Amino acid sequence: MSDVNAVVVAEGYIVVADDSDVKVVVAGQQGPSGPAGATGATGAAGAQGIQGIQGIQGDQGIQGIQGIQGPAGPATLTLVDGSVTGVLSSGQCSGTIISTQGQTVENTQTLPAAAEGLNAIVAIGTAGAGAVHVKANTGDRLYLDGVALDDGDKATLAAPAVGDYLTLFTFQTGASAWDWIAVSGVRPWADGGS
Numbered sequence: 001m002s003d004v005n006a007v008v009v010a011e012g013y014i015v016v017a018d019d020s021d022v023k024v025v026v027a028g029q030q031g032p033s034g035p036a037g038a039t040g041a042t043g044a045a046g047a048q049g050i051q052g053i054q055g056i057q058g059d060q061g062i063q064g065i066q067g068i069q070g071p072a073g074p075a076t077l078t079l080v081d082g083s084v085t086g087v088l089s090s091g092q093c094s095g096t097i098i099s100t101q102g103q104t105v106e107n108t109q110t111l112p113a114a115a116e117g118l119n120a121i122v123a124i125g126t127a128g129a130g131a132v133h134v135k136a137n138t139g140d141r142l143y144l145d146g147v148a149l150d151d152g153d154k155a156t157l158a159a160p161a162v163g164d165y166l167t168l169f170t171f172q173t174g175a176s177a178w179d180w181i182a183v184s185g186v187r188p189w190a191d192g193g194s
Contacts, residue, residue, distance in 0.1 A: 077095055077096055077097045077121070078095060078096045078097070079096070079097050079099060080092045080096045080097065080098045080099070080120075081098075081099065081102075082098035082099055082100050082103075082107070082109050082122060083099070083100055083101060083102035083103045083104075083107070083125075083126070084103070084107065085106075085107050085108045085109070086109060086110070087110045087112075088109055088110065088111055088112055088120075089112055090112045090113075090115065090118060092112075092120070093111060093112055093118045093119065093120040093168070094117065094118060094119065094120075095119060095120075096120045096121070097120070097121050097123050098120055098121070098122045098123070099123050099125045100122070100123070100124050100125050100126055100132055100160070101125025101126050102125070102126060103125075103126045103129040103130070103132070104126075104129050105129060105130050106129075106130035106131050106132075106133075107129075107130065107131075107132050107133070108132075108133040108134075108135055108154065109122060109132075109133070109134050109135070110135045110137065111134065111135065111136055111137055111140070111168070111180060112137060113137045113139070113140060114136075114137065114140040114170045114178035114179050114180055115170060115178050116170065116172070116178060117170065118168075118169065118170040118178075118180075119168060119169035119170070120168050120169075121165055121166070121167050121168070121185075122134050122165060122166040122168065123163075123164075123165045124157070124160040124161065124162055124163065124164040124165065125162060126162065127160060127161050127162050131156055131157065131158045131159070131160070131192075132156070132157050132160050133154040133155070133156045133192050134154060134155045134166055134168070134182065134189075135152070135153070135154035135192075136149070136151065136152055136153060136154065136179075136180055137152070138151065138152045139151055139152070140152070140178070140179055140180060141153070141173075141179045141180070142154070142155055142179070142180045142181075142182045143179060143180065143181045143182065144182045144184070144189060144190075144191060145182070145183060145184050145188060145189075147191070149191050150194065152194050153191060153192065153193055153194050154191075154192040154193070154194070155182050155184075155189040155190070155191070155192060156189060156190050156191070156192030157187070157189050157190075158190070161186075161187070163186055164185065164186045164187055165185035165186065166182055166183070166184060166185065166189055167182070167183045167185060168180055168181070168182050168183075169181055
């Protein structure tokens with residue numbers, strides 16, 4: 001056979017021809033399909049991905065400012081006897097109550113030279129014994145209920161009643177100068193002159 005031609009003419013029949021003969025070759029029929037193959041095993045799980053980098057933590061906020069502490073409560077005042085006319089010392093005008101209890105005649109209390117931190121209250125403890133005067137030292141001035149008196153003048157209560165009072169404290173009026181503020185309590189005190 002030199003040249004062979006083959007043609008499929010129908011399912012299962014093949015015609016084979018070469019130079020000398022024509023032959024019909026019957027091919028066998030296709031057999032039934034085999035059973036389905038078993039399902040393959042599940043593939044292994046893939047590797048876990050790389051975890052991302054944690055973010056940067058923000059800065060902490062600024063803490064608020066602490067409130068201002070209130071002033072200390074009042075100190076205990078020291079009682080000073082002011083029942084008779086006299087000149088007061090700085091110590092007798094430093095956180096004191098100058099009481100006129102026991103006064104029998106007109107009474108003048110002269111203040112020490114005004115200096116930083118002096119403060120006192122003149123309290124009327126006896127009535128009907130005459131006027132009470134609180135006098136500034138020479139060269140110092142009383143500012144009585146907001147009115148400036150002359151240097152060395154006095155605040156006067158002509159007819160004092162028990163419970164009347166005069167609050168006194170020093171304040172700076174120059175580089176090294178101090179004067180007195182005087183505030184009437186209950187009834188007003190007056191400018192008694194020098």
